[in-house]
Amino acid sequence: MQEQILQAVQEKGAKTVGLQVPEGLKKEAGEWMQELEKNGIQVYTFISPCFGACDLCHEDAKELGCEVLIHVGHSDIGVETDIPVLYVEYQSELDISKITEKAGKEIKETIICLTTTLQHIKQLSKAKEILEEAGKEVVIAESGTRAKYPGQILGCDPGAALNQEAEAYLHIGTGNFHPLEIALATGKKVYVADPELGEVRIFEDEKDKFLRKRFAKIENSKEAKKIGILLSTKTGQNRKELAEKLKEMCKEHGKEAQILVTNHISPDNLLGYGFDAYVSTACPRIAIDDADNYDKPLLTPQELEVVLGIREWENYKLDRF
Ligand code: SF4
Known part of the structure; x- marks a missing residue:
């Protein structure tokens, strides 16, 4: 490098x-x-x-x-x-062939949409071949609004996973966030091939656990009177119009709301302001990955809509750009 x-x-x-x-x-x-x-x-x-x-x-x-x-x-x-x-x-030096072969044996469905993150993207066509040899029909879909390569997904852009034909998804990568965004965006089964752990798993229990946790946060926020709308000054995370729209939305539904501007959203930055709940308009991962570090609920814009009664819980979605 x-x-x-x-x-x-x-x-x-x-x-x-x-x-x-x-x-x-x-x-x-x-x-x-x-x-x-x-x-x-x-x-x-x-x-x-x-x-x-x-x-x-x-x-x-x-x-x-x-x-x-x-x-x-x-x-x-x-x-x-x-x-x-x-x-x-950055491209990982980890060879994903073995884990893809293993996935090919464990996946029951025939039409598979394949996704990964940037670090493995150059190996994705090789993974496709391996799965095809295992009898699968493999789709690598065009990326969405922000990701650069077909099959690449980002925490703010699951576009490459929005394929109508796929019977199931195979995500090659580590962690839970990307499988979660695919599962919630598509409602279909997601297999995860983790090249670091060398394991293939079905992403299912984590999704239910996640939804239970978020439901509790939403319920806890329904009585909130003062809501802080967090606006990031990072060039690629700044959604001023969305922050203003959410502020108006809160007011129309009887809640007091203020826009709080920062370059770095952290629990320390929020100390002492006295809001009952916060909504992040910055990177969609912040409200999900970091929520447990905050003593007040930290919500996504879509979760705020559920709190205000604008969106049904059954229509729960993760935030995206
Ligand atoms: S907004 Fe979040 S997920 Fe999107 S590129 Fe930035 S850090 Fe990554």
């Missing part, structure tokens, strides 16, 4: 660059900095946490005189920037 970064910067002819690396790749960043400096390139490394290509520090980099921002780990999701951004995509 070091050579890839240097080559990309040299091709641009940049002499001063900003460098932004995600959590999992910080260790390597020191070597990349050294290599760039050795080649006469001035580097400013941004160390604030960064979880996606929605969070580009292009304005600060421009202020520092950077000609280019190197953003490592994520694919371009189409955020407009003040300076050019070099996206250095």
Whole structure:
């Protein structure tokens, strides 16, 4: 990846660059900095946490005189920037062949829609072949609004999983969020092939557990009088119009609501404001993955609609961009 970064910067002819690396790749960043400096390139490394290509520090980099921002780990999701951004995509070295073979034996259905995250995306066509050899009909669908590659899904964009023909889904990757978004968006069976754990499982119990938890949060929020609508200043997470719409919606349904603006949503930032519940208009993962860290309910926009009686619980959906 070091050579890839240097080559990309040299091709641009940049002499001063900003460098932004995600959590999992910080260790390597020191070597990349050294290599760039050795080649006469001035580097400013941004160390604030960064979880996606929605969070580009292009304005600060421009202020520092950077000609280019190197953003490592994520694919371009189409955020407009003040300076050019070099996206250095991260690909896992883990071979997904074995786990896909295992999945091919365990999947009962015939027409399968295949999804994964950026780190395995280059191996997706190989996974398709393996499943076809196992007798499956495999669909790799076009991505949605933000993901770059067919079959790629993001926490804010499950578009590649919205395939009508599929009888079931196979998601290759780790964690529960993506299987959850596929299961909720499609209502179909989701198999998960986890290359790190080496296991294939059906995503079912987790979905029920998740829905029970969210139902409780929604019920707890129905008596809330004051609601804080959280608006992110991150370029690719800023949904000002949505925040304003939700504020109006609250008022029309007898709730007091205020818009709270921050670059980083955290329990500490909310201390002392005295709201009864919060709604996040930022990254859809925040209200789901981090909810247990908050002492007041932290809801998605769609959950707020259920609280206000605008949406039926039966029509529960995850947030997406
Ligand atoms: S909004 Fe969230 S899921 Fe979407 S790219 Fe940013 S960090 Fe990833």
